[in-house]
Amino acid sequence: MSREVILAKVNEIFWDVFDDESLEITEATNADDIEDWDSLTHISLIEAVESEFDFKFAMKDVVGMKNVGEMIDIIEREMA
Amino acid sequence: MTLVSFSFICFLLIVLLLYYLLPSKWQWVILLFGSTAFYMLAGTPITFIYVIISILSVYLGTHFMEKKPNSKKKIYVFTLLINILMLVALKYTNFILTNITAVGSRFSDNIHEGDWSVKWIASLGISFYALQMIGYLTDCYWGITAPQKNIGKLALYNIYFPQMVSGPINKYSNLSSSLFAEHKFDANNLREGGFRILQGFFKKLVVSEQLTGIVDYLYANYAEYNGIYVWIGTALYLLQLYSDFSGCMDIVLGASKCFGIDLAENFKAPFASTSVQEFWQRFHMSLGAWLKDYIMYPLMRSSAFSKMTKKLKNKYGKKAAKMIPTFAAMFVVWFCMGLWHGGGWNFIGEGIWFWLMIVLGQLLEKPLKSLGKNLHINGESKFMHSLKCVGTSFLIGIGILFFKAVSLRAAFTMIGSAFNLSRLIASVGTVGESLSLLDSSIGTNRIVWAAISVAIGLAVMILFGLKDKAEERFHVYISKKNFWIRLLVGYLLIMSIIFLGAYGPGYSASEFIYGGF
Numbered sequence: 001m002s003r004e005v006i007l008a009k010v011n012e013i014f015w016d017v018f019d020d021e022s023l024e025i026t027e028a029t030n031a032d033d034i035e036d037w038d039s040l041t042h043i044s045l046i047e048a049v050e051s052e053f054d055f056k057f058a059m060k061d062v063v064g065m066k067n068v069g070e071m072i073d074i075i076e077r078e079m080a
Numbered sequence: 081m082t083l084v085s086f087s088f089i090c091f092l093l094i095v096l097l098l099y100y101l102l103p104s105k106w107q108w109v110i111l112l113f114g115s116t117a118f119y120m121l122a123g124t125p126i127t128f129i130y131v132i133i134s135i136l137s138v139y140l141g142t143h144f145m146e147k148k149p150n151s152k153k154k155i156y157v158f159t160l161l162i163n164i165l166m167l168v169a170l171k172y173t174n175f176i177l178t179n180i181t182a183v184g185s186r187f188s189d190n191i192h193e194g195d196w197s198v199k200w201i202a203s204l205g206i207s208f209y210a211l212q213m214i215g216y217l218t219d220c221y222w223g224i225t226a227p228q229k230n231i232g233k234l235a236l237y238n239i240y241f242p243q244m245v246s247g248p249i250n251k252y253s254n255l256s257s258s259l260f261a262e263h264k265f266d267a268n269n270l271r272e273g274g275f276r277i278l279q280g281f282f283k284k285l286v287v288s289e290q291l292t293g294i295v296d297y298l299y300a301n302y303a304e305y306n307g308i309y310v311w312i313g314t315a316l317y318l319l320q321l322y323s324d325f326s327g328c329m330d331i332v333l334g335a336s337k338c339f340g341i342d343l344a345e346n347f348k349a350p351f352a353s354t355s356v357q358e359f360w361q362r363f364h365m366s367l368g369a370w371l372k373d374y375i376m377y378p379l380m381r382s383s384a385f386s387k388m389t390k391k392l393k394n395k396y397g398k399k400a401a402k403m404i405p406t407f408a409a410m411f412v413v414w415f416c417m418g419l420w421h422g423g424g425w426n427f428i429g430e431g432i433w434f435w436l437m438i439v440l441g442q443l444l445e446k447p448l449k450s451l452g453k454n455l456h457i458n459g460e461s462k463f464m465h466s467l468k469c470v471g472t473s474f475l476i477g478i479g480i481l482f483f484k485a486v487s488l489r490a491a492f493t494m495i496g497s498a499f500n501l502s503r504l505i506a507s508v509g510t511v512g513e514s515l516s517l518l519d520s521s522i523g524t525n526r527i528v529w530a531a532i533s534v535a536i537g538l539a540v541m542i543l544f545g546l547k548d549k550a551e552e553r554f555h556v557y558i559s560k561k562n563f564w565i566r567l568l569v570g571y572l573l574i575m576s577i578i579f580l581g582a583y584g585p586g587y588s589a590s591e592f593i594y595g596g597f
Contacts, residue, residue, distance in 0.1 A: 038357070039372045059381060062377050
């Protein structure tokens with residue numbers, strides 16, 4: 001799966017979690033860019049990505065992930 | 081030596097002189113010696129032993145976790161327990177003993193509440209450095225951070241003197257590179273740091289210290305000063321707490337900036353918040369971030385929580401399966417938040433109050449929005465925004481009332497009288513008489529002086545606050561101005577600190593509220 005395809009799927013997850021289909025995310029998007037991206041929605045995002053791509057994030061990734069790009073890095077690594 | 085004292089400024093200048101005059105590769109060593117000296121001057125020297133135990137245990141723990149990957153979890157749990165037990169023993173033993181004797185007194189006539197107590201002295205800043213060490217240890221366990229091989233550098237991370245007494249709680253991965261780096265002399269760092277320190281002295285001495293006597297008096301004599309006085313005392317305490325703690329942070333971050341080291345921000349215009357949840361994302365931010373990373377996330381990702389979610393999903397559906405575990409994890413977080421502030425049921429009461437407000441905020445968010453729509457109220461209008469900010473401050477006020485009250489029972493009595501209409505009306509009539517009584521109890525004409533200082537202080541703090549919100553903080557903004565403007569602002573700040581400030585005995589302000597934790 002290419003990064004573009006992963007990004008598109010992740011974007012759909014964002015629409016679902018934030019209940020906002022106008023969200024256009026990029027790899028640089030981080031919690032400061034989306035007002036509702038707090039600790040609770042962070043966990044919802046993590047869980048939604050896990051069920052979509054069928055793997056579990058390590059605590060290192062849950063705490064350390066800085067932006068969408070890093071999330072895609074981890075998804076790519078897990079899918080490889 | 082407290083942070084707001086002439087001796088601290090002299091101490092800072094000496095360390096700064098050595099820091100920039102000696103070869104830069106020794107800068108971190110100078111900070112380590114400076115921090116040890118600070119501990120000896122500001123704390124009880126013998127308690128340094130607890131700090132050493134913490135550093136040694138974490139150093140060895142992270143070292144062995146790397147050497148013996150098969151036993152990583154056991155070593156992590158063991159090291160974690162040493163540090164948690166030390167924190168609990170030094171901070172909470174008397175709270176535990178009081179509760180045991182309180183329960184015991186119900187079953188035996190020989191035991192009375194408060195019979196047992198210990199006189200252990202906790203090490204300086206234990207509530208802050210213990211959290212930093214637990215965070216660092218956990219980061220090493222998760223693999224976020226590589227263990228620091230140099231025990232001296234790890235010790236500096238633990239006891240770095242500007243932040244040791246009152247935080248902010250810094251993540252090792254954010255602070256280490258700057259803390260151990262070589263910094264060239266930069267006049268701009270000194271300018272920004274200097275202005276920030278002045279700003280901190282201003283908030284602390286012109287506002288916080290002026291209010292201390294009045295607030296303490298009203299809270300200590302809550303039985304007499306009820307009704308309207310609870311509202312007055314709590315509004316003043318909210319202002320005092322913010323000016324005290326954010327002023328303290330200005331001094332801490334300003335002092336660190338002089339060394340070229342940026343620490344985590346702890347405040348971002350908290351009174352601009354439109355909900356309790358947002359307030360805690362802007363107030364004592366580094367504690368919130370710590371609780372999120374090391375309590376909230378691990379709890380929500382634990383197998384117990386996964387099981388709970390699955391069960392709830394089968395029984396009550398998707399929505400409940402998401403909400404109930406989240407609220408349960410938040411309860412643990414807020415309980416810990418309350419307990420962190422001190423061993424007392426009033427502190428726990430404060431934590432639970434904020435938890436309740438955040439949960440209610442989340443549950444009522446959608447119904448309130450649709451109600452507003454039906455009533456044709458524009459929730460985004462300036463007026464509604466201001467109303468939400470005032471409402472949030474009101475809810476925060478009730479929370480900190482628990483925090484300041486002498487006991488949980490006192491807090492409930494105060495809240496009861498504040499909402500009792502007949503008490504409220506009766507107390508309003510006595511305000512004039514009480515003010516003159518109060519004035520004579522805390523010093524002649526103190527109230528008038530305090531009122532003038534606080535009014536001026538508040539106006540200036542609103543100015544600081546507006547800049548805080550606008551991303552470029554006041555000290556950065558002023559540092560960029562030309563020499564004459566900088567001179568004028570510096571002069572005005574120093575003069576107002578001298579003439580409007582309240583000074584305790586010996587011309588050293590009483591300790592910061594948060595230094596006590």
